[in-house]
Amino acid sequence: xxxxPIHPNAQxxxxxxxxxxxxxxxxxxxxxxxxxxxxxxxxxxxxxxxGVTIGDHSVVGRQPMRAANSAVTTDKAHDGPFIGAxxxxxxxxxxxAGCTLEEDVFVADLATVREQVSIGxxxxxxxxxxxxxxxxxxxRCKIETNAYITAYSTLGDHVFVAPGVLTSNDNFIGRTQERxxxxxxxxxxxxxxxxxxxxxxxGVRIGEEAVIAAGALQTQDASPETVYxxxxxxxxxxxxxxxxxxxxxx
Numbered sequence: 001x002x003x004x005p006i007h008p009n010a011q012x013x014x015x016x017x018x019x020x021x022x023x024x025x026x027x028x029x030x031x032x033x034x035x036x037x038x039x040x041x042x043x044x045x046x047x048x049x050x051g052v053t054i055g056d057h058s059v060v061g062r063q064p065m066r067a068a069n070s071a072v073t074t075d076k077a078h079d080g081p082f083i084g085a086x087x088x089x090x091x092x093x094x095x096x097a098g099c100t101l102e103e104d105v106f107v108a109d110l111a112t113v114r115e116q117v118s119i120g121x122x123x124x125x126x127x128x129x130x131x132x133x134x135x136x137x138x139x140r141c142k143i144e145t146n147a148y149i150t151a152y153s154t155l156g157d158h159v160f161v162a163p164g165v166l167t168s169n170d171n172f173i174g175r176t177q178e179r180x181x182x183x184x185x186x187x188x189x190x191x192x193x194x195x196x197x198x199x200x201x202x203g204v205r206i207g208e209e210a211v212i213a214a215g216a217l218q219t220q221d222a223s224p225e226t227v228y229x230x231x232x233x234x235x236x237x238x239x240x241x242x243x244x245x246x247x248x249x250x
Contacts, residue, residue, distance in 0.1 A: 010042075019056065028061075031085070045097060049085035055109065058093045064115050064133070078115050090127070102139075120157065138190065150202075153185030158245055161188075162196040162214070169202045189224070191245040209244050 006012070006024045013032035018024065022040045031050035036042065040054045043061030054060060060083070066075045078098025083089075087101050090109035095101070098115035105119050108127040113119065117131050120139035125131060131149045138157035143149065150167040167186045172179035184203040188194065192206040195214035206212065207224035216233040225244065229236040241247055 013050065025061075037091070043097070045079055046081055046083070048083045049087070049103070051086040052083055053088040055089055055091035055093065057091055058089055058095070060089070060095045061097045062094055063097050084121070096133075108145075114151075126163070135185065150185050152183060153187070155188045156190030156192070156208070158191045159188045160193040162194060162198070164197045165194045165200070166198075167200045171202050192222070209239055209246075211239050211243075 006018065007026040009026050010024045010028040012030045013034065015032055016030055016034040018036045019038035019040060021038060022036050024042045025044040027044050028042050028046050030048045031052065033050055034048055034052045036054045037056035037058065039057045041059045042054065046061035061081055063077055064075065080097050080099065081095050082100045084101055084103040084105065086103055087105045089095060089107045090111065092110045093107050094112045096113060096115040099113050099117040101119045102121040104122045107113065107125045110128045111125045112130045113125065114131060114133040116134045119137045122140040123137055124142045126144040126147060128146045129143050131137065132151040134151050135149055135153045137155045138159065140157060141155055141159045143161040145163040147161045147163060147165045148167060150169040152169050153167060169183050169185045170179055171182060186200045186204050186206065188206040189208040191209045194200065194212045195216065197214055198212045198216045198218065200218045204218050205221045207222050207226065209225045210222040211227045212218050212222060212233065213227060213229040216229055217231045218228060219232045222228050225239045227236045227239055228234065
């Protein structure tokens, strides 16, 4: 173990390595067989399971910081984060307090996971992706490079979000007090797929096994097992039977 600043009451399991200049604050619990990278910062109250990897220069347990005109962030302090066994977090990522990452989650370099977020086991958060506060993401999802999951969104299991997908939760674009009564993220049901560069507007529900094509602008709910294309999108037929997850060759 290195000579990094480690608080005396931090609990660090056996066979865990700590890189140079890493910081581990008070009341942190780290399991066995973990690896904490160089210059990583593990803030007070973080809980890491066994076999967790934290990449160089990452921050785990950051508390939210509210801007003066923020609509969805509060200054409330949160416990945690709670990071399950074998989670891997890449270089330069930020994991906020108040979130839960279940077993075998993978968070790539430069990604951000905000407070009050839950991420199911085996899900991948891609490089530079952002998951905003108060989101629920299911098991074995793939959220790829530079995707943006807006606050108050819900994703079921096995949801695929391609690179550059954008979601929104504010139909009033930050003006008038009325917007505070209507904030609503997207709801992508299990096995749905969002194509590269697609845009999903506030409150839109994507039905199970639906496909939103690359570059589509989704302004309406998407029916299950249906393909949508265009600006704005329109129905473009059924998802081929062999492309449904329930029929896919494993």
